[in-house]
Amino acid sequence: xxxxxxxxxxxxxxxxxxxxxxxxxxxxxxxxxxxxxxxxxxxxxxxxxxxxxxxxxxxxxxxxxxxxxxxxxxxxxxxxxxxxxxxxxxxxxxxxxxxxxxxxxxxxxxxxxxxxxxxxxxxxxxxxxxxxxxxxxxxxxxxxxxxxxxxxxxxxxxxxxxxxxxxxxxxxxxxxxxxxxxxxxxxxxxxxxxxxxxxxxxxxxxxxxxxxxxxxxxxxxxxxxxxxxxxxxxxxxxxxxxxxxxxxxxxxxxxxxxxxxxxxxxxxxxxxxxxxxxxxxxxxxxxxxxxxxxxxxxxxxxxxxxxxxxxxxxx
Amino acid sequence: xxxxxxxxxxxxxxxxxxxxxxxxxxxxxxxxxxxxxxxxxxxxxxxxxxxxxxxxxxxxxxxxxxxxxxxxxxxxxxxxxxxxxxxxxxxxxxxxxxxxxxxxxxxxxxxxxxxxxxxxxxxxxxxxxxxxxxxxxxxxxxxxxxxxxxxxxxxxxxxxxxxxxxxxxxxxxxxxxxxxxxxxxxxxxxxxxxxxxxxxxxxxxxxxxxxxxxxxxxxxxxxxxxxxxxxxxxxxxxxxxxxxxxxxxxxxxxxxxxxxxxxxxxxxxxxxxxxxxxxxxxxxxxxxxxxxxxxxxxxxxxxxxxxxxxxxxxxxxxxxxxxxxxxxxxxxxxxxxxxxxxxxxxxxxxxxxxxxxxxxxxxxxxxxxxxxxxxxxxxxxxxxxxxxxxxxxxxxxxxxxxxxxxxxxxxxxxxxxxxxxxxxxxxxxxxxxxxxxxxxxxxxxxxxxxxxxxxxxxxxxxxxxxxxxxxxxxxxxxxxxxxxxxxxxxxxxxxxxxxxxxxxxxxxxxxxxxxxxxxxxxxxxxxxxxxxxxxxxxxxxxxxxxxxxxxxxxxxx
Numbered sequence: 025x026x027x028x029x030x031x032x033x034x035x036x037x038x039x040x041x042x043x044x045x046x047x048x049x050x051x052x053x054x055x056x057x058x059x060x061x062x063x064x065x066x067x068x069x070x071x072x073x074x075x076x077x078x079x080x081x082x083x084x085x086x087x088x089x090x091x092x093x094x095x096x097x098x099x100x101x102x103x104x105x106x107x108x109x110x111x112x113x114x115x116x117x118x119x120x121x122x123x124x125x126x127x128x129x130x131x132x133x134x135x136x137x138x139x140x141x142x143x144x145x146x147x148x149x150x151x152x153x154x155x156x157x158x159x160x161x162x163x164x165x166x167x168x169x170x171x172x173x174x175x176x177x178x179x180x181x182x183x184x185x186x187x188x189x190x191x192x193x194x195x196x197x198x199x200x201x202x203x204x205x206x207x208x209x210x211x212x213x214x215x216x217x218x219x220x221x222x223x224x225x226x227x228x229x230x231x232x233x234x235x236x237x238x239x240x241x242x243x244x245x246x247x248x249x250x251x252x253x254x255x256x257x258x259x260x261x262x263x264x265x266x267x268x269x270x271x272x273x274x275x276x277x278x279x280x281x282x283x284x285x286x287x288x289x290x291x292x293x294x295x296x297x298x299x300x301x302x303x304x305x306x307x308x309x310x311x312x313x314x315x316x317x318x319x320x321x322x323x324x325x326x327x328x329x330x331x332x333x334x335x336x337x338x339x
Numbered sequence: 340x341x342x343x344x345x346x347x348x349x350x351x352x353x354x355x356x357x358x359x360x361x362x363x364x365x366x367x368x369x370x371x372x373x374x375x376x377x378x379x380x381x382x383x384x385x386x387x388x389x390x391x392x393x394x395x396x397x398x399x400x401x402x403x404x405x406x407x408x409x410x411x412x413x414x415x416x417x418x419x420x421x422x423x424x425x426x427x428x429x430x431x432x433x434x435x436x437x438x439x440x441x442x443x444x445x446x447x448x449x450x451x452x453x454x455x456x457x458x459x460x461x462x463x464x465x466x467x468x469x470x471x472x473x474x475x476x477x478x479x480x481x482x483x484x485x486x487x488x489x490x491x492x493x494x495x496x497x498x499x500x501x502x503x504x505x506x507x508x509x510x511x512x513x514x515x516x517x518x519x520x521x522x523x524x525x526x527x528x529x530x531x532x533x534x535x536x537x538x539x540x541x542x543x544x545x546x547x548x549x550x551x552x553x554x555x556x557x558x559x560x561x562x563x564x565x566x567x568x569x570x571x572x573x574x575x576x577x578x579x580x581x582x583x584x585x586x587x588x589x590x591x592x593x594x595x596x597x598x599x600x601x602x603x604x605x606x607x608x609x610x611x612x613x614x615x616x617x618x619x620x621x622x623x624x625x626x627x628x629x630x631x632x633x634x635x636x637x638x639x640x641x642x643x644x645x646x647x648x649x650x651x652x653x654x655x656x657x658x659x660x661x662x663x664x665x666x667x668x669x670x671x672x673x674x675x676x677x678x679x680x681x682x683x684x685x686x687x688x689x690x691x692x693x694x695x696x697x698x699x700x701x702x703x704x705x706x707x708x709x710x711x712x713x714x715x716x717x718x719x720x721x722x723x724x725x726x727x728x729x730x731x732x733x734x735x736x737x738x739x740x741x742x743x744x745x746x747x748x749x750x751x752x753x754x755x756x757x758x759x760x761x762x763x764x765x766x767x768x769x770x771x772x773x774x775x776x777x778x779x780x781x782x783x784x785x786x787x788x789x790x791x792x793x794x795x796x797x798x799x800x801x802x803x804x805x806x807x808x809x810x811x812x813x814x815x816x817x818x819x820x821x822x823x824x825x826x827x828x829x830x831x832x833x834x835x836x837x838x839x840x841x842x843x844x845x846x847x848x849x850x851x852x853x854x855x856x857x858x859x860x861x862x863x864x865x866x867x868x869x870x871x872x873x874x875x876x877x878x879x880x881x882x883x884x885x886x887x888x889x890x891x892x893x894x895x896x
Contacts (some may be wrong), residue, residue, distance in 0.1 A: 081624035113721025176793025185582025213799035
């Protein structure tokens, strides 16, 4: 982290570089227009200044259609170029690359909980390996927060009741600011931390140096039996709930005929609000777990369900 | 006026024997007035008071941010300061500023009307404004509110400890004042124009007021409903926005910005109208591309209703919805650019004077251009990911709202002050203040673009040390800016007794309001004017006639 005076933020991700390109293009266009406006106004205001109290304007003009068309069309064309460029960038950064390392982030007043794919947890810090695709899946325990890493030029709101995701690839080792960008109450400005971008071997060392914790799958498995999920969602024929083996990413048909893909958001909804969607062939008997399970533990349960192998023929 | 002396005319201007200010003197005659001019004055006094309160909160913010640590205020106090600054400045200063003061005072004079269409409703809307304002003051006295002026849920509806319902009521009630004013103006402009004053002969300020009224009437009910839903959730725990009650927090943002983005145009369109008037008068030239400026106001008002989603690019909105909102937002840049270029073309070959209103108008063109161009950055989805909720947004917003709307308000105050009071303000002081406001403003807000792109989030009470220099520049600029606003307050009050007598048309400008004596008579236009000329029909020498005492008031020129 640079402690000295800066005029431009550090560039530490692949996306940061692309954002800056567009940024400098728009800065250049703006500077040209501002220069044009200021210089012309200065020239006009000096050249045509009123020298005697009775001085009239040199000419009275009503307008000029050609001029109007020109000075509408040029800004319009520039706007369209920028629009296409900016939209392209946005769509690109919203595509989650295959095989990205998956981190879970929970925001709560006023701290960030981060969980690594291998189970390590940290608060208000995020350690990531360099040159690696990282996906952050984010949820909030309370109000809306926003996960913001200026050096990566990325930000996304962290919203209670739904998952948001974002992705980046860090390109420069170092320590960078992490901010909450959406106002969230008293200590909003202290809901900050640091992102450490490390060489892969340093990252491995950091991981093994951390307290050896259970992986999200292990924690999820523990919760799955502790919370008695297993009593209904067993693999036995005639179980009261559908089997969860191998369902992640598959398409299930619901009562009412809808077909939906099992993803993180669907699993979360099924835990918090089980009556929203019922798998066909089953009754709506599952109680809600709202308030009984933290967002972190929902992430663990999802990891566990993701890890369950497909068991053909048991159903 | 110097013009009179240069013509060798010895006759001196006099304040007319009877005018709207001295018709009656009682407090009752003011509080129950049906005169649009007096209602305008009531608004001017009230919004000046709220500007002082909002400015005090702004000073607290800039003082606190002079150092990276928390020293002057505690976190909750700071959060209250920026929230109250936003609520007071937006709902109780900017939205009523030009429409309620000059829309009321000047607009009926400009169209040759005897009053607005519904004088009683007009007074009622001022009372609603004061009623809403009382809730605002009460909120402040009881400790304020800490939600930000945006009232985002579920923080506002569930988690905040501030006086959310009281603050919500303040904005809710003030909204009705806005609706009634908008309705009144629309009917006035449709039905009360002087004979011969066709739509395309109307002054551009009237076009600006018409566009603004359209937004007030169509948009304000939505914010009213939204605030009620938020208060219902907070007070009765009915789940609307809070997901733990089964609601959707992003829904609030859609509803909020459906009004609040068009509301930005409520604040800027009247300003653009003022600038068109001022540039025409101080260049003595027909405003170039009149029809294009008029229609660009209307198109900004219409397009403004379809851009709200650009506040939600990173708030969980569909990326395809974002694309549409980004596209329409980019289109708004075109009518804005049209205005800027047409004003510049008006100055070309004009007879440009450097009186204070014109200085403010020139400042407006520059500052609004910066505000508009930096809006383009934020409308681009790829850039907004990084810039959203940073100081870049704060700087952009203030360039449009202070550099634009407040600068235009200052232009309007100086332009019409002689008409309102009958007296001139001191020239030298007014120019000094205009320069101080321009310089102080840029020093305050330009560094915020830089610190914003560096990543400083808005609404931060403490911040990383490396950004102190830029923040100190900002706070220093705010000091200059504050002094720049105090000076006019002093000389304008001074001028009411001691200013040079203005005469009916001190700027020698074209327009029906300048044909009346200054201050105008209690009853406008004893003889209904008949309009034949084009708008801004400059080109011949226009005098500031001296009214003889025995001459009948109000039929000057």
